[in-house]
Amino acid sequence: MPLRILLVEDEPELAGAIEVVLRAHHHVVDHVAEGLGAWSLLGSDLASYDLLILDWMLPGLSGPELCRRVRGAGLTVPVLMLTALADTSHRVQGLDAGADDYLSKPFAMEELLARIRALQRRQPSYRDPLLRAGSYVLDPAEGCLTIEQEGGRTRIVMSAKELQLMAYFMEHPRQIIPGSRLRSRLWSLEEDPISNVVAAQVRLLRRRLASHGLPSPIETVPSKGYRFDPEPEP
């Protein structure tokens, strides 16, 4: 599975080599040469990384310092530290700063890849909690819905709006939800009030469920709204 990796390394040759290898293994790599640049990327960029590879010695902001900042900001992203200094006291310093692993130069690319794999396995990576209602389980992180029926489970990948809608329904099971409420909760204000986005999107959601052979759990209560029933009583 491809990872989004931020590589912070000031030696151009090594950096280039690492980039090539990682890309060859289908990872997406951003490279910066110094610590402050990395920090501002982490601080404001839209990207979120699956892995940070930090050189120990960096202009601007050292590897351990950057690592401490990252941890201080509450980030749980795995950090792999690179260094020319192999002795134990440095190793300890690095790990104390919050790094997850530590690799001494020179190293074989194979070892780097192996350690990346190891970090990924160990990664408990915080995920949004699942949302459950009856036999429906929604996973916002994965962007999918699974339904447990007799005879197994069905997994449905959904679009963003479908997920929002489904989540709202699942948070309010069996309640009648007026279309106007959906509109005000799930769509931002500026849109013109004479539109039928809600009806249209409800339709798409129903169609998506139907396309997997599921009976629609969303009922229309005429001129009142919609009602989601996680498992209709007989």
Place this chain on the structure above:
Amino acid sequence: MPLRILLVEDEPELAGAIEVVLRAHHHVVDHVAEGLGAWSLLGSDLASYDLLILDWMLPGLSGPELCRRVRGAGLTVPVLMLTALADTSHRVQGLDAGADDYLSKPFAMEELLARIRALQRRQPSYRDPLLRAGSYVLDPAEGCLTIEQEGGRTRIVMSAKELQLMAYFMEHPRQIIPGSRLRSRLWSLEEDPISNVVAAQVRLLRRRLASHGLPSPIETVPSKGYRFDPEPEP
């Protein structure tokens, strides 16, 4: 689960970045650039928000000031404050103003998301309470009225206006209510006074009750108004 979020931030770049990230996580985001706009948005109950993200420095109305107003108005919505000022005295000021959390710029989007998740672990949805008068129980959420008689209960699904009318009667049992009051309470402002909407709607309400075999609890007091009696004395 998706949240409805109001973002008050005057730096366009940062605001844009936050918006994109929040949307990517399936939240619904409204963005205003200054405090007064935010305040008027919060005042109009077009939308109710699950979270406010306030910049510290804002044109018009500062973040802490807005936050104080929000709390002063009795709103319990979680507030997350953003600021370039990291020192403790500001942190304390922000939290004293009623903010629930505090984030210093620059911050990683991951941290913002983590804090939002943390703030968000709170109360589940609640239902609006039932309205009771004598043997009549009105459930606004379900849009129905139940009557407990000897021999069981009757459940009547009603239309919106019927519910409004019934609710008004049930809130003023045994009182004589002039038609003109119903008109001004239940119908927005001066519609043309030569209409008999009220009479017509009262009729529909009576008919609906009658169609379920119930004696009408709504009596007409000639040239004075209507009176609702939750259970007529013999």
Place this chain on the structure above:
DNA sequence: GGAGGGATGAAAAACAGGTGAAACCTCCTG
């Protein structure tokens, strides 16, 4: 007995939602 509020049924208007096609947008790919 006539004025006025209310009752009544039918008809009209307004409304909410369902539907398919088409327009848009954004992201991805060649």
Place this chain on the structure above:
DNA sequence: CAGGAGGTTTCACCTGTTTTTCATCCCTCC
């Protein structure tokens, strides 16, 4: 950078329901 695929929204049109109006009738109170 063009083209394509999805996803999302709009549009025009259709349905059924709710709400209001209208014309008429009824009753009560001065």
